[in-house]
Every structure is written in structure tokens, then in C-alpha cells.
Amino acid sequence: MYPDLKKTIPIDTIGVEERVSRLNKRSIKKESKVQGLKLALSMIDHTTLEGKDSPGKVKQLCQKAKMPYAPLPDLPTVAAVCVYPNMVSIAKEALKNSNVNVASVATAFPSGMAQLQVKLDDTKYAVDQGADEIDMVISRGEFLKGNYSFIFDEIAAIKEACGDAHLKVILETGELETLTNVRKASDIAMHAGADFIKTSTGKISPAATQPVTLVMLEAIRDYYRETGRMVGMKPAGGIRKAKQALQYLVLVKETLGAQWLSKDWFRFGASSLTNDLLMQIVKQETGVYQSNIYFSND
Amino acid sequence: MSDRIDVLKTYKTYVAGKFPRSESGHTYAVKNKKDKTVANACRCTRKDVRDAVVAARSAFSEWSSRSAYNRGQILYRIAEMLEGRKDQFVEELELLDIKKKDAVKEVELSVDRLVYYAGWTDKISQVFGTVNPVASQHFNFSMPDATGVVGITSPQESPLLGLISTIAPVIAGGNVCVVLSSEKYPLPAVSFGEVLHASDVPGGVVNILTGYQKEMIDHLSSHMDVNGILNTNSEKNIRKQIDENSSLSVKRTYHLTENNWIETEHENPYYILNFQEIKTTWHPIGV
Numbered sequence: 001m002y003p004d005l006k007k008t009i010p011i012d013t014i015g016v017e018e019r020v021s022r023l024n025k026r027s028i029k030k031e032s033k034v035q036g037l038k039l040a041l042s043m044i045d046h047t048t049l050e051g052k053d054s055p056g057k058v059k060q061l062c063q064k065a066k067m068p069y070a071p072l073p074d075l076p077t078v079a080a081v082c083v084y085p086n087m088v089s090i091a092k093e094a095l096k097n098s099n100v101n102v103a104s105v106a107t108a109f110p111s112g113m114a115q116l117q118v119k120l121d122d123t124k125y126a127v128d129q130g131a132d133e134i135d136m137v138i139s140r141g142e143f144l145k146g147n148y149s150f151i152f153d154e155i156a157a158i159k160e161a162c163g164d165a166h167l168k169v170i171l172e173t174g175e176l177e178t179l180t181n182v183r184k185a186s187d188i189a190m191h192a193g194a195d196f197i198k199t200s201t202g203k204i205s206p207a208a209t210q211p212v213t214l215v216m217l218e219a220i221r222d223y224y225r226e227t228g229r230m231v232g233m234k235p236a237g238g239i240r241k242a243k244q245a246l247q248y249l250v251l252v253k254e255t256l257g258a259q260w261l262s263k264d265w266f267r268f269g270a271s272s273l274t275n276d277l278l279m280q281i282v283k284q285e286t287g288v289y290q291s292n293i294y295f296s297n298d
Numbered sequence: 299m300s301d302r303i304d305v306l307k308t309y310k311t312y313v314a315g316k317f318p319r320s321e322s323g324h325t326y327a328v329k330n331k332k333d334k335t336v337a338n339a340c341r342c343t344r345k346d347v348r349d350a351v352v353a354a355r356s357a358f359s360e361w362s363s364r365s366a367y368n369r370g371q372i373l374y375r376i377a378e379m380l381e382g383r384k385d386q387f388v389e390e391l392e393l394l395d396i397k398k399k400d401a402v403k404e405v406e407l408s409v410d411r412l413v414y415y416a417g418w419t420d421k422i423s424q425v426f427g428t429v430n431p432v433a434s435q436h437f438n439f440s441m442p443d444a445t446g447v448v449g450i451t452s453p454q455e456s457p458l459l460g461l462i463s464t465i466a467p468v469i470a471g472g473n474v475c476v477v478l479s480s481e482k483y484p485l486p487a488v489s490f491g492e493v494l495h496a497s498d499v500p501g502g503v504v505n506i507l508t509g510y511q512k513e514m515i516d517h518l519s520s521h522m523d524v525n526g527i528l529n530t531n532s533e534k535n536i537r538k539q540i541d542e543n544s545s546l547s548v549k550r551t552y553h554l555t556e557n558n559w560i561e562t563e564h565e566n567p568y569y570i571l572n573f574q575e576i577k578t579t580w581h582p583i584g585v
Contacts, residue, residue, distance in 0.1 A: 287520075289351070290523070291521075291522040292523070
């Protein structure tokens with residue numbers, strides 16, 4: 001159902017930033033910190049989206065996804081591995097008999113500059129290859145022109161092409177200029193059937209920021225109150241440190257409640273965050289500050 | 299109007315090329331031999347050590363890949379800048395009740411020591427590198443190479459000369475360092491940070507923390523991202539703690555205790571070699 005955009009609330013940028021900085025002052029220590037770090041680890045979409053990706057690299061990435069750090073075998077696995085469509089079958093094979101999902105970007109990622117038919121084919125190909133989750137990009141050009149119904153129809157069409165696969169809609173907030181636009185795009189995506197809304201491709205700077213995430217989380221909350229349907233959230237790009245990850249978890253808890261604190265409803269799109277989380281977890285276990293050289297690079 | 303209250307300077311730390319205060323915001327009073335407070339210094343703790351190691355690590359690749367000649371130029375530049383601020387350092391040492399004559403001598407020796415190690419940077423690999431005879435068709439040679447991040451516990455006495463005698467050989471060899479300055483006399487160390495800042499040394503190559511060494515040594519010597527420890531603290535328990543912690547990640551560990559830093563034995567290329575790794579290359583040659 002198409003949302004009434006006249007009712008989109010304008011966003012108070014200063015207010016959002018102040019709320020974020022207030023929430024960032026929460027101090028999380030000891031057991032709760034360890035719990036938070038492990039939760040964050042279980043929410044990662046371990047990602048490689050480079051032109052030079054090879055089957056070998058994807059296999060290594062999957063190995064790390066299943067067993068993030070061999071000396072601590074009880075750690076949770078990451079939530080999913082995120083790759084380009086032509087790497088999906090390799091990841092699927094490497095991850096069989098594990099509970100790690102395969103996510104694939106599709107729809108002419110990262111620019112989204114292609115015909116709808118091309119995007120649909122791209123999506124169907126990824127699903128046929130075995131992707132459990134599809135990360136699509138919206139046409140930012142059309143959005144900025146004000147062609148909102150185009151975006152709505154596009155998302156609805158891709159959702160249909162996904163079948164059983166979960167659909168994450170990338171808004172690429174770094175190109176949407178204002179927080180009010182972010183709110184509008186979030187509303188459109190959710191009404192068009194998105195299972196998750198996601199901040200960024202990771203190819204544009206700024207990528208995920210906390211103010212943008214807060215605006216999207218509030219959109220999810222309002223949508224949930226209106227329709228009763230839960231939608232997930234995925235900030236992606238630029239989240240490299242465990243400390244940032246914990247700050248994001250606080251935002252989620254304070255905006256949406258504990259119900260959303262699970263990998264089913266919240267994900268981090270990241271690659272280097274995994275190692276920093278592992279280093280912090282090992283620091284908590286041993287009391288000794290860690291070095292990157294003792295952790296695999298994948 | 300003579301009963302004015304003096305404004306005592308709070309000396310800050312030198313980390314990543316900046317002058318931050320300690321993370322906790324705590325300070326401690328620096329006293330002279332007559333137990334009179336002469337200044338305040340930051341009381342750094344665990345998190346300051348952590349931040350300093352991160353800063354050092356990120357400076358390492360750039361510093362170690364500079365040409366040895368360039369590192370020599372920069373060390374010489376530090377000596378020049380120190381010479382230019384001689385009076386300030388003499389005054390600071392006098393503030394701590396060191397006699398003027400001794401203070402002047404300490405500053406001058408410090409400058410000379412920097413010049414000494416500046417000269418060695420581009421000679422270390424000629425003198426200590428080797429070409430090794432091997433039985434196969436290979437050209438085989440071994441070269442000294444920088445170790446990485448070195449933690450230094452600076453001597454309590456000779457607050458400037460001891461500091462420079464420990465830092466200079468470490469950075470001359472392309473390493474970066476985190477220095478815990480003299481607890482009793484930290485002032486010259488922080489002022490030396492200002493000299494480093496003004497002399498082309500990239501931020502993060504030398505990081506200077508002040509505070510109680512006991513509160514920091516455990517975290518510094520157990521840190522897995524620290525590759526070497528140069529200790530001048532002679533307390534038995536501290537030596538033992540450093541040795542045990544160093545074994546966690548097999549750090550190069552040297553204890554230089556009970557020293558008279560004025561002695562010329564501290565001008566010694568083997569102090570550079572202490573924090574070098576010898577890398578050997580097998581290069582195939584034609585028949």
C-alpha cells in the first residue's frame with residue numbers, strides 16, 4: 001500500500017544528533033559488555049564486495065563466518081555472508097550444514113543504474129543460485145527527482161522476484177541529502193514490502209551514521225505501530241570498531257526495544273568489524289590487549 | 299601586591315603527535331627535592347596506554363619505511379631543536395633542584411647523544427648486515443630490520459638524558475615507541491614532546507605518558523601489539539612482571555638498570571641492534 005507522503009514527519013536534524021550523542025554516553029561494562037559484543041558478532045553480515053573477489057577469497061570468508069576464532073569455539077557464528085550474485089553458489093556450497101545465511105547484493109549494485117528487467121533478472125539469478133537474502137539498491141536519481149511511485153513500484157517488483165528470500169532495501173543515505181528524505185525513503189521501502197531497510201552500499205561516503213540509523217529506526221517503530229509488521233534494520237559501511245557497534249545496539253534497544261535485538265531484526269554490514277569484536281572479546285576473556293596480527297584477515 | 303598565587307602548569311602527555319590530557323582527567327603533583335610542588339602532571343592509566351599503543355602501531359609502517367638517511371636527518375633535527383631550547387630545559391631541571399652546572403651538562407650530553415644516533419641510522423645495515431656463503435646457487439644476505447612497537451620505561455634519575463638515551467636508539471632503527479616517563483621528574487619528558495612535535499618526527503613515532511609507572515607497566519608489557527620492552531626500572535617485582543608478561547607474545551625484552559647515563563657506554567650501536575630483527579633473503583642467481 002502506497003504511504004501518504006504528505007504525512008511524513010519532517011526530521012529535526014539537531015534533535016536527532018543530540019539524542020544520538022546522549023545515547024552514546026551509556027557506559028556498558030563487564031558482563032553486559034561481553035554479552036553485547038557476542039550479540040553484535042552474531043548480527044554481522046560478513047561482507048566482501050570487491051571487483052577482485054575470487055572463489056578462494058569467498059571460501060575463506062565463509063570459513064571465518066562459520067568459525068570466527070578457533071581458540072574460542074563457543075562463539076556465535078556471524079549471521080550471513082554477503083557477496084556478489086556470481087559468488088552466491090560458491091558461498092552456498094561453503095556454508096552448507098551451517099546456520100550462516102548467504103546474502104547477495106543485486107539490482108545493478110551499487111549504482112542501480114539499469115533497466116528494471118535487468119534488475120529483475122539479476123535478482124532472480126541470485127535467488128536461483130541459492131541466496132537466502134537479497135540486498136537491493138533503490139534508484140536514487142528517481143527518488144531525488146520526486147518520482148516516489150517509481151521507487152515504490154520498483155521495490156514491489158523486486159520483492160515479488162525474491163520469492164521466499166528476504167529483501168533488504170538499500171537507501172544509500174549518503175546520496176539522499178537530508179534526513180527527511182531518509183525518512184521518506186524508509187516509509188516507501190517498508191510499505192512496498194521490504195523485510196529490512198539498509199543504510200548504504202559501503203561504496204559512498206558517508207556510509208552508515210548514527211543519526212541516519214536513528215531516523216530509520218524511528219521510521220520502523222512508527223510503521224510497526226501503524227501496521228503491526230516488524231521490519232529489520234541494517235546499517236552498513238564505516239562501522240569498524242566494537243565500541244561503535246555497542247552504541248548502535250543501544251540505539252536499537254532504546255528506539256525499538258529488546259524485541260529487535262536479534263540477528264533476525266538487526267544486522268551490521270561490515271568486514272573489519274568482525275576482527276575488532278573478536279579482539280575485544282578475547283581482551284575481556286584474558287585481560288590482555290590484543291593485536292590484529294593474531295587474527296585472520298578475512 | 300607580592301602575595302600573588304603562582305599559576306602552576308599542568309603538563310600534558312604527547313600521543314599521536316598531539317598533547318592530550320589523561321583519559322581519566324587525573325593529575326598528580328610533581329615535587330622537588332624539598333617536597334615543594336612545582337607543577338602538575340597527567341596521571342595516565344590503562345586506557346592511555348591502550349591509545350598510545352594504537353597511535354604507535356599506526357605510525358610504524360610509515361616510519362620504518364622511511365629511508366635510513368631520512369631518519370638520520372630527522373634525529374639530527376631533534377638535536378638542533380633541543381639545542382635551541384637549552385635554556386628552558388636547564389631551567390626545568392633546576393626547578394627539580396638539580397644544580398645548574400649538572401643541568402647544563404645533562405642537556406648538552408642529550409643533544410650530543412641524539413647526534414650520535416643520528417649518524418648511525420644509515421650505517422647499521424652496512425656494519426651489521428652480512429653476505430652469507432651458501433652451497434647452492436643463491437645470493438644470501440642478512441639485514442637488520444625494525445621490530446615494531448617498543449615500550450620504554452624511562453629512568454627515574456637523569457630525567458632528560460636517560461629519556462633520550464633510551465628513545466634515540468629505538469627510533470633510529472625504525473621502531474616506534476610508547477614511553478612511560480620518569481615518575482618523579484616528568485617535566486623534561488613532556489617538554490621533550492614539544493621538541494619532537496617541532497622537528498619533523500611524524501606523530502605517533504614517540505608517545506610519552508606520565509604517571510605512576512606501576513599503574514601502567516602491566517598493561518604495556520602484556521599488550522599483544524607491543525613487540526619489545528626496554529626497561530630501566532630496577533625494582534625486582536617489576537622486572538619479574540615484565541618478563542612474565544613479555545613471554546605472552548615473545549617480546550624482545552631488555553633491562554638496562556643501575557645505569558649512569560652520563561657514561562659514554564650509552565653511545566653504542568648495539569643498543570640500536572637490541573630492537574632489530576635479522577631478516578635473511580635467499581636470492582636465486584643464474585647458472
